[in-house]
Amino acid sequence: MEAVELARKLREEATCSICLDYFTDPVMTACGHNFCRACIQLSWEKAQGKKGRRKRKGSFPCPECREMSPQRNLRPNRLLTKVAEMARQHPGLQKRDLCQEHQEPLKLFCQEDQSPICVVCRESREHRLHRVLPAEEAVQGYKLKLEEDMEYLREEIARTGKLQAREEQSLAKWQGKVKERRERILLEFEKMNLYLAEEEQRLLRSLEREEEETTSRLQDSVACLDRQGHSLELLLLQLEERSAQGPLQMLQRQRCYLGSPPDESSFCSKDRFVAYPCAVGQVALSSGRHYWEVGLNITGDALWALGVCRDNVSRKDRVTKCPENGFWVVQLSKGTKYLPATSTPTPTPVMLTEPPTHMGIFLDFEAGELSFYNVSNGSHLHTYSQAAFPGPLQPFFCLGAPKSGQMVISTVTMWVKE
Numbered sequence: 001m002e003a004v005e006l007a008r009k010l011r012e013e014a015t016c017s018i019c020l021d022y023f024t025d026p027v028m029t030a031c032g033h034n035f036c037r038a039c040i041q042l043s044w045e046k047a048q049g050k051k052g053r054r055k056r057k058g059s060f061p062c063p064e065c066r067e068m069s070p071q072r073n074l075r076p077n078r079l080l081t082k083v084a085e086m087a088r089q090h091p092g093l094q095k096r097d098l099c100q101e102h103q104e105p106l107k108l109f110c111q112e113d114q115s116p117i118c119v120v121c122r123e124s125r126e127h128r129l130h131r132v133l134p135a136e137e138a139v140q141g142y143k144l145k146l147e148e149d150m151e152y153l154r155e156e157i158a159r160t161g162k163l164q165a166r167e168e169q170s171l172a173k174w175q176g177k178v179k180e181r182r183e184r185i186l187l188e189f190e191k192m193n194l195y196l197a198e199e200e201q202r203l204l205r206s207l208e209r210e211e212e213e214t215t216s217r218l219q220d221s222v223a224c225l226d227r228q229g230h231s232l233e234l235l236l237l238q239l240e241e242r243s244a245q246g247p248l249q250m251l252q253r254q255r256c257y258l259g260s261p262p263d264e265s266s267f268c269s270k271d272r273f274v275a276y277p278c279a280v281g282q283v284a285l286s287s288g289r290h291y292w293e294v295g296l297n298i299t300g301d302a303l304w305a306l307g308v309c310r311d312n313v314s315r316k317d318r319v320t321k322c323p324e325n326g327f328w329v330v331q332l333s334k335g336t337k338y339l340p341a342t343s344t345p346t347p348t349p350v351m352l353t354e355p356p357t358h359m360g361i362f363l364d365f366e367a368g369e370l371s372f373y374n375v376s377n378g379s380h381l382h383t384y385s386q387a388a389f390p391g392p393l394q395p396f397f398c399l400g401a402p403k404s405g406q407m408v409i410s411t412v413t414m415w416v417k418e
Contacts, residue, residue, distance in 0.1 A: 011087055011098075011103070013083060014080070014084040014087035016034075016036045016039055017033075017063065018035055018039035018043060018063060019036060019039050023036055023080055023081065023083075023084035024038070025038070025076070026076070026077045026080040026081055027040060027077060028074070028076075028077045029062050029073070030067075030069040030070060031064070031065050031069055033062055033063075033064040033065065034077050035063065037074070037076075040063070043060075044060040047060055047061065058070055058072060059071070099117065099118035099120065099121060101120075102118050104118035104119060106118055106135065107119065107134065108121070108122055108132050108133070109132065109134070109138035109139075110130045110131075111131045111138075112130040116135055268280065268282065273315045274315060274316050277398065278305075278396065279396075279398075280394040280397070281395035284311045284392035284394055285308070285363060285365060285392060285393045285394065285395075286392040286393070287365050287366065289362070289364050289365070290362070290365075291360065291363070292395065292409055293358060293409070294361070294397070294408065295358050295408040295409075296356060296358065296407060297357075297405050297407075297408070298332070298405035298406075303331065303332060303400030304332050304399050304400055304405075304407070305321055305329040305330070305331035305332075306329060306331075306361060306372070306397060306407075307327065307330060307372075307395075307396050308329075308363060308394060308395055309321075309326050309396040310390060310391055310392070310393060311394050313326040313327065321398075323386070327396065328384045328393075329396060329398075330381060356376050356381075357376055358375035359372060359374065359375060359381075360372070360373040360375045361395070363393070365389060366388075367385075368385060368388045368389055369384065369385050369386075370383065371383040
């Protein structure tokens with residue numbers, strides 16, 4: 001106990017009364033008390049900041065005895081510095097090994113409170129009825145438990161290391177897959193960009209070809225319409241000239257009847273059509289421009305056709321009336337549809353609200369054009385246009401069945417381009 005008491009007194013002597021810790025750079029005041037230099041200076045600075053007190057200049061009260069001590073008289077206490085250093089290094093004077101209440105070594109362990117106590121605490125009312133063991137014995141039990149816990153932790157660390165290695169392997173594998181996928185994506189997009197560039201060029205070339213073809217077709221159409229307009233102007237001029245003629249001259253027009261002919265010899269009986277009830281004009285047309293009108297008095301839904309044909313078409317066989325077979329005609333189907341006969345499987349019909357009663361046919365042989373008009377309302381029905389006709393042509397007339405009506409040629413005009 002004397003050693004313990006000596007250690008306690010040594011600790012008290014080496015402790016600053018302001019910070020309650022071992023001295024750091026201790027100094028002595030004029031009154032003989034010792035403090036840490038920083039602690040006494042801080043204490044005096046606080047005292048200097050207080051108002052309402054008279055103080056001597058450069059003097060401050062001692063925290064222990066309140067005696068005024070000049071600040072300039074602070075003297076370093078080198079001996080106390082060594083004592084404080086020894087107290088810090090002495091294992092028996094460490095604060096964690098002493099009871100804070102009794103300043104005695106913590107040599108016992110209270111099992112109920114699970115805390116170390118000193119011999120004075122053991123005799124106190126608080127711990128008198130508790131189970132108490134020497135600290136060394138309690139430490140042995142804790143050491144065993146700590147060994148078990150440490151062994152468990154070592155196993156967990158090993159298991160965690162294996163899992164970490166596995167996860168790192170999975171991470172490396174996944175990163176490899178990501179790299180491979182990234183390279184594949186870049187390659188695919190590179191191919192796609194190349195394909196898009198090629199597709200762009202292909203579409204641009206296709207658009208350029210379409211532009212050229214459409215431009216050429218529209219230019220041809222404009223030229224065709226220009227020629228047609230010029231022909232119509234000539235036709236109008238010719239009609240105006242005829243309208244200025246005298247009554248007898250106007251009445252001297254060529255007339256031809258189909259369906260109920262007055263004279264069968266007028267239909268070229270030696271070359272009559274056997275397969276169809278058809279007839280052709282007596283004169284073959286091989287040059288110039290020609291215009292004739294046909295009055296239609298057709299009964300019911302009779303089928304008929306008007307136009308031109310080659311002078312050497314077959315009159316014995318039944319063939320489709322189309323340009324490939326030497327026919328350039330417009331024909332009526334069931335009284336509502338006017339169809340230009342072409343070689344296409346499904347020719348586009350010319351739809352009319354009512355069948356015409358008067359049709360005009362204009363032939364421009366050199367231009368390779370044959371146009372059909374509804375004279376009743378002045379509308380254009382259809383135009384055949386080609387580079388050139390293959391040979392002389394004859395006006396062509398066809399009725400689907402006997403006694404189905406009449407076709408009357410009311411006007412025939414011919415002129416040659418000068």
